[in-house]
Amino acid sequence: MVSIAQRLMAAPVFSQVYERAWRPLFTRGFSLGGSGTADYDRALRARLAQPGDRHVLDIACGPGNYSGDASKGLTGDGRYVGVDFSASMLAQAARDNRGSRVTYVRGDAHKLPFPDDSFDTVLCLAALYLIPDPLPVLDEMMRVCAPGGEVIVFTSVEASIAALPGARQVAGLSGLRIFGRDELLMRFSRLGAVHLEQTITGVGQYIHAHKASEPPHA
Ligand SMILES: C[S@@+](CC[C@H](N)C(=O)[O-])C[C@H]1O[C@@H](n2cnc3c(N)ncnc32)[C@H](O)[C@@H]1O
Numbered sequence: 001m002v003s004i005a006q007r008l009m010a011a012p013v014f015s016q017v018y019e020r021a022w023r024p025l026f027t028r029g030f031s032l033g034g035s036g037t038a039d040y041d042r043a044l045r046a047r048l049a050q051p052g053d054r055h056v057l058d059i060a061c062g063p064g065n066y067s068g069d070a071s072k073g074l075t076g077d078g079r080y081v082g083v084d085f086s087a088s089m090l091a092q093a094a095r096d097n098r099g100s101r102v103t104y105v106r107g108d109a110h111k112l113p114f115p116d117d118s119f120d121t122v123l124c125l126a127a128l129y130l131i132p133d134p135l136p137v138l139d140e141m142m143r144v145c146a147p148g149g150e151v152i153v154f155t156s157v158e159a160s161i162a163a164l165p166g167a168r169q170v171a172g173l174s175g176l177r178i179f180g181r182d183e184l185l186m187r188f189s190r191l192g193a194v195h196l197e198q199t200i201t202g203v204g205q206y207i208h209a210h211k212a213s214e215p216p217h218a
Helices: 004-010 012-030 036-048 067-072 087-096 135-144 167-174 183-190
Strands: 055-059 079-084 102-106 119-125 145-156 193-201 204-211
Touching: 004 012, 012 036, 012 087, 036 067, 036 145, 036 193, 036 204, 055 067, 055 135, 067 079, 079 087, 087 102, 119 135, 135 145, 135 183, 145 183, 183 193, 183 204
Parallel strands: 055 079, 055 119, 079 102, 119 145
Antiparallel strands: 145 204, 193 204
């Protein structure tokens, strides 16, 4: 069944208001009205903008609202690729967030159309909680990440408010999933991720991990 949230993402009018109106509001909601998510997000954008010859993959990129920052510092052969399965989000991205090093590709996060080990930075921001079968997306993130590369996720997390009776059901009805505190960390660690860091901002969490430079011993 297609959830309310999934229908919203596919609606052309939603992609038009997403970047400037919806995303900032939603970011604030994740901090429970505080500024934790916005502060982390600002630091993340500054990090992504640092100079480097990197290949960056933004999974479920929406209207490309990170492409400006993530492609700003790219040097040499550096590329930013945004992938999303919504045609209207990608059309918006192509209108608002173009760049000479930026490419948008239509695809499903569960089956990324890229070879193993092909990106230095792999992002999945504000999307995992919308995806009905989200954990295999982490497998794909790690698969396409190059050894020594980094993966960064921003999504929901169970906090005291989200643990209130009924909160999971309300989230479930809208199609938003709330992850347990260790759920994603455990999956990443099983996938051999190293230097795992989790930062919780209200009902949001950022996970930053690396793919080991050497494959783990069998
Ligand atoms: C809320 S937007 C996030 C946009 C952007 N990453 C951000 O941080 O604001 C979620 C995006 O996930 C995309 N999406 C949902 N499921 C997907 C899937 N299975 N494969 C690719 N994209 C997907 C939607 O089309 C939508 O553009």
